[in-house]
Amino acid sequence: MSILLQEQYIEIVLGKAYYALATQEVDKIIKMQTIFDTPEDNSYLRGFIYLREKAIPVISLRTLFGMTEEVFTPATRIIIHKHHRESIGFIVDQVNKVSVYENIQPVRDKLGTVKGTYFKGTTNRDGVPVGVLNMNEIVAHA
Template sequence: MKMLKIVAFKLGEEEYGLDIDQVQSIERIDHITRVPNAPSYVKGVINLRGKVNPIIDLRSKLNLGQAQYTENTRVIIVKYEDIDLGLIVDHTSDVIDVEPESIEMISSSSFNADYFRGIAKVEGRLIILIKLAELMKSTTD
């Protein structure tokens, strides 16, 4: 099995990861234009290089409370189907190679495991891997 490359980021004290193939870029948080009647986790839209991208507060989407935006806050621009959208995270860490066998599945009884692919154990770190498609599916329902 081939190595998985992930972009690691933090939400609070926990570390999460997204498959690097889904990540377009990582941006500083910029002016976000609010959109009326959007769900609470949709912060609005930004104009990035001439394209309008919806912005989702990942903390809010995962019910992790409200984020305090700081110098370290970043927007990870991801591609989902034909849409580029931004995910607000507290802090991006690095790009990591993950051995597929170092990923443990999560039992779904404890919380909504649909959004998560498993937990990668890398150099003493536990990184929760996000399934972008599942997360976005529940956003568009």
């Protein structure tokens, strides 16, 4: 008997928009913590956090996506993504839930106002559009 495994996604919220990334692309999800400034002049890089005595750069997905600057709330989280053995943190407004999507469609030039290459595709959950993130492309441009 074969078992069909469906890929699971962690659904996140930025502003009023919903996005998702594959669970295997997530190392940890942590509560917001102190971000230490960096001398670099990169509008997406908010600074660094220290996690288990290791400095991890933290990127603002809102800024990268051209949204207004975030206001941190108790729901704000940092998603730790492993990229070629390096950890990178991404600030999100909220982690919503783990989902399985049946039908992921390709994205054209843009999804809303966000560059289309940042997405593997788009789907919807209960009539709400969800952009499936392409983390390799996001890391390459951050």
